[in-house]
Amino acid sequence: MRDAMNKYVAPGEFPSYLDQSAAVRARFERLKKREVILKVDHLSKVFTTGKGETLALNDISFETHRREFLCVVGPSGCGKSTLVRILAGLEEHTSGEVLLQGKPVTEPGSDRGMVFQGYTLFPWLTVKKNVMFGLEVNGRSKYEAERDALQWLQLIGLEKFADSYPHQLSGGMKQRVAIVRALANQPRILLMDEPFGALDAQTRARMQAHLLEIWRKIDITIVFITHDLDEAIFLADRILVLSAHPGEVQELIEVPVPHPRSAAQFISPEFLATKARLEELIHQGKADDDEDADTYQMVARLTDVTDSVD
Amino acid sequence: MKRKGWFQVLRPLSPRARLAFGTLSFVLPIVIWCIVSYVPAVWHPQMLITDPGSIDYLQVGMRMNKAAFAEAVAEAESEHKDPPKGVSSNPIYLPAPHEVATALYTAFVTPSPTKDSPWLHQSLWHSMQVIFWGFVISSIFGVPLGILCGTYAAFARLNEPFIEFFRYLPAPAFGALAVAILGIYDGPKITIIVIGTFFQQVLIIANTTRKLDGGLVEAALTLGTKKLALLTRVVIPGILPDLYRDQRILLGWAWTYLIVAELIGTTSGITWFITQQARYQHFANVYAAIMMIGFIGLGTDMVLALIGRRLFPWDRTLTKNA
Numbered sequence: 001m002r003d004a005m006n007k008y009v010a011p012g013e014f015p016s017y018l019d020q021s022a023a024v025r026a027r028f029e030r031l032k033k034r035e036v037i038l039k040v041d042h043l044s045k046v047f048t049t050g051k052g053e054t055l056a057l058n059d060i061s062f063e064t065h066r067r068e069f070l071c072v073v074g075p076s077g078c079g080k081s082t083l084v085r086i087l088a089g090l091e092e093h094t095s096g097e098v099l100l101q102g103k104p105v106t107e108p109g110s111d112r113g114m115v116f117q118g119y120t121l122f123p124w125l126t127v128k129k130n131v132m133f134g135l136e137v138n139g140r141s142k143y144e145a146e147r148d149a150l151q152w153l154q155l156i157g158l159e160k161f162a163d164s165y166p167h168q169l170s171g172g173m174k175q176r177v178a179i180v181r182a183l184a185n186q187p188r189i190l191l192m193d194e195p196f197g198a199l200d201a202q203t204r205a206r207m208q209a210h211l212l213e214i215w216r217k218i219d220i221t222i223v224f225i226t227h228d229l230d231e232a233i234f235l236a237d238r239i240l241v242l243s244a245h246p247g248e249v250q251e252l253i254e255v256p257v258p259h260p261r262s263a264a265q266f267i268s269p270e271f272l273a274t275k276a277r278l279e280e281l282i283h284q285g286k287a288d289d290d291e292d293a294d295t296y297q298m299v300a301r302l303t304d305v306t307d308s309v310d
Numbered sequence: 311m312k313r314k315g316w317f318q319v320l321r322p323l324s325p326r327a328r329l330a331f332g333t334l335s336f337v338l339p340i341v342i343w344c345i346v347s348y349v350p351a352v353w354h355p356q357m358l359i360t361d362p363g364s365i366d367y368l369q370v371g372m373r374m375n376k377a378a379f380a381e382a383v384a385e386a387e388s389e390h391k392d393p394p395k396g397v398s399s400n401p402i403y404l405p406a407p408h409e410v411a412t413a414l415y416t417a418f419v420t421p422s423p424t425k426d427s428p429w430l431h432q433s434l435w436h437s438m439q440v441i442f443w444g445f446v447i448s449s450i451f452g453v454p455l456g457i458l459c460g461t462y463a464a465f466a467r468l469n470e471p472f473i474e475f476f477r478y479l480p481a482p483a484f485g486a487l488a489v490a491i492l493g494i495y496d497g498p499k500i501t502i503i504v505i506g507t508f509f510q511q512v513l514i515i516a517n518t519t520r521k522l523d524g525g526l527v528e529a530a531l532t533l534g535t536k537k538l539a540l541l542t543r544v545v546i547p548g549i550l551p552d553l554y555r556d557q558r559i560l561l562g563w564a565w566t567y568l569i570v571a572e573l574i575g576t577t578s579g580i581t582w583f584i585t586q587q588a589r590y591q592h593f594a595n596v597y598a599a600i601m602m603i604g605f606i607g608l609g610t611d612m613v614l615a616l617i618g619r620r621l622f623p624w625d626r627t628l629t630k631n632a
Contacts, residue, residue: 088532110534120529123624124547134533137543165624178529185533 017273020256028254031237034066035101037188037221038087043096045082055246056082060096062240062252064189064221069212071224071236075282079247080225084193087223088114100188110138113182114191117198119174121166127177128153128162134185152180155214172203176210183220192224196231205263208234212261229278233271234261241281250281340407347406350398357396364391373402405594413594414601417583430583434602437568437579440496444503444571445564449557452511457553459512460519461545470516473509481506481567485574494575502574506567511560518552519545551625554618558611565607 020028045057056079064070072080085091087098089108098105100112113134121130128149135145153159156176166174175195182190196204208231215222226232232239233255241250256270265271316327323331346352357379362368365382374382379396386393400406405413417430428436459466481502488498522545530544572581580599587595618625 090528090531108528108531108534112532114529114532116525116529118525120523120525122526122529122544122548123626124550124622133530133543137530137533137535137539167624167626181533191532 015256015269015273017253017256017270017277019270019273020254021258024256024258027259028237031065031068034068036063037066037068037101038064038223039097039099039102040087041097041099043083043086043098044094045079045086045091046094057086057093058246058248060242060247060249062249064223064238066221067215067219069215069222069224069235069237070240071226071232071238072240072242073226073229073232073278073282074242074247074250075244076227078242078244080242081193083242083247084114084191084223084225087189088112088191090114110134110185111188112191113185113187113189114193115175115178115182115195117194119166119171119178119198121174121178121181123166126163126165127158127169130166130177131181131184134181138185148184152184153177155217156180156210170203171199172207175199175207179211179214183214183218187220189221189223192222194225194227197226197228204231209263211235216260229275229282230266232278233257233274234266239274239278241278243281253277343407347400347404354398354400356399356401358399359394359396361395363394364389365394368394373399402591403593405597409594410597410601413592414598417595417598428582430599430602433578433580433583434606437572437581437603438606440499440571440579441503441561441564441568443496444500444567445507445561447500448504448507448511448560448564452508453515453553453557456512456515457519457541457546457549459516460522460549461541466516470513473512477509477513482570482574485570489575496578498574499571499578502571503564503567506571507560507564510563511556514556514560515553518556519549521552522548551618551622554614554622558614558618561614562607562611565603568603 040060040062043057043060044055047054047056060083062070072083074080082091086093087105089105089112105112121127122133125133128146131149131152132142132145135148136142140148150159150162153162156179158173158176161169161173166177169177179190179192179195196207199207211222212235214220224232224235226235234257236255239253239255241253242248243250253274255274257265257268257274258270316323322328356373356375359368359370359372359374359379362370362372364386368374368382376398379394383393421429455465455469459469484505485498485502488501492498492501526548527540527544530540535543568579569581569584572579573585577585580603584596584599587593587599
């Protein structure tokens with residue numbers, strides 16, 4: 001699959017991922033003129049374990065602007081989950097700074113919403129009460145919270161399930177509820193840690209389109225962690241590519257695929273060029289790093305030579 | 311692979327098979343008891359004398375070993391006198407099912423042999439009150455402490471090492487002490503049940519609390535939940551179904567301490583009934599009383615399970631297995 005891709009996007013055949021159409025360039029200019037919501041400045045994280053110290057994140061710096069959709073990709077072990085957990089305030093950083101609208105982040109707060117891969121809906125609350133949770137703990141009256149919650153559920157088309165319990169919903173529905181539960185607090189930024197990783201391919205595609213739709217309609221900045229490159233290109237304005245051991249910024253890619261996004265763009269030249277670049281960044285130096293890379297060649301043939309599947 | 315039949319690993323049974331096996335689990339022991347009681351060839355090591363014949367040391371209703379009985383018969387026959395007659399029977403400590411069933415009924419409808427002493431149902435009621443108060447007092451302190459230990463590591467470290475030590479001290483060992491402090495009536499009995507339950511309760515509930523999905527706490531934190539609300543709005547509701555299950559198990563535990571507790575000070579409640587009846591060798595009554603405890607225990611647990619299903623409609627573990 002990867003070989004096939006490389007063949008089709010050989011240099012010269014397609015525009016570089018750096019080439020942007022006039023519309024895309026204008027859009028990025030508008031984006032960068034918006035205020036900076038999140039500023040990560042020389043952020044480092046050292047884990048201290050029994051065996052000693054491990055540098056998980058090294059000198060990470062980037063900025064996101066209001067209403068930007070930023071995806072973070074990188075090979076496994078690059079610390080992308082650690083990064084988003086630091087942004088959420090669930091984990092402490094060792095040095096550097098995280099500034100949300102100029103204020104340093106030290107602990108979790110309702111100005112940053114988070115969606116986890118494992119849904120984490122409260123199983124003892126109905127769908128509606130799950131959405132009301134954040135509003136109520138932040139001091140809103142029950143009446144207001146309920147009114148808001150129902151509006152949010154309407155936005156994602158789940159108002160019929162307001163009184164159902166989470167276990168009665170499908171995975172995709174659960175994740176939609178988790179997204180609006182985080183959004184109901186009207187955070188400045190929505191952090192998403194591989195939110196669609198547990199969903200099947202079809203549901204995942206639908207959820208991606210759904211998320212873009214929500215993002216277009218409300219004033220929200222999204223930082224989205226994923227290991228799925230197609231997902232990153234399809235969703236993101238810009239993609240932050242991390243390298244592993246230690247996690248460092250390799251490149252901040254401006255995705256040249258125009259908006260609004262649609263599934264048809266998966267085979268557009270811009271899309272393929274971006275994907276080729278991402279593959280190059282992520283898989284470089286992987287040969288000596290990845291234990292799984294060469295194992296398939298070590299498998300001996302256990303069938304008759306005439307009994308071939310090729 | 312075919313996945314039908316009775317012996318499938320981690321597979322639920324069909325409703326019919328469930329009912330059948332559930333009934334069998336009670337029927338089988340009763341059947342075994344019946345066979346031992348009514349089929350002479352199985353055990354029946356003794357003879358119950360129905361007619362002493364010419365042997366003067368025998369009386370109607372006496373039981374003796376078969377060998378001794380055979381000797382007595384041989385002795386009478388050798389002297390050409392009336393041989394004693396009897397039917398083969400089990401020892402007095404194993405009454406037949408119908409005898410226990412009759413005892414179960416008559417124990418409720420006959421007044422106790424001595425004046426002023428309580429009827430069976432009064433004894434039972436007294437026992438249940440002792441259990442109830444013991445369990446309530448233990449829970450008032452044990453449940454909150456357990457939750458706090460499970461939630462905050464500092465609490466756990468401060469309490470659990472000592473509790474781990476204390477739970478090995480057998481509750482009945484405190485009997486004499488409890489009597490000296492609290493007198494001879496219900497005070498020391500309740501104390502024994504509290505001591506027997508409380509320390510286990512704290513440790514079990516602390517463990518249950520620690521098993522709460524940390525993701526839920528993190529989700530609540532990112533929604534802006536602050537310290538105390540985290541405990542009251544996430545930890546406690548999150549563990550409630552498991553906490554309820556723990557309490558059901560612990561209530562069973564409390565029952566096991568009842569008999570010892572009731573022997574302390576003045577013997578009371580169902581234990582008084584059991585020891586009295588055993589003294590007069592009314593073993594049918596003893597079995598009846600023991601079974602009564604079983605019925606009450608199982609009955610309360612089934613009612614509590616039913617209530618639990620109503621209280622926690624979101625709880626998935628209740629419908630799994632069991």
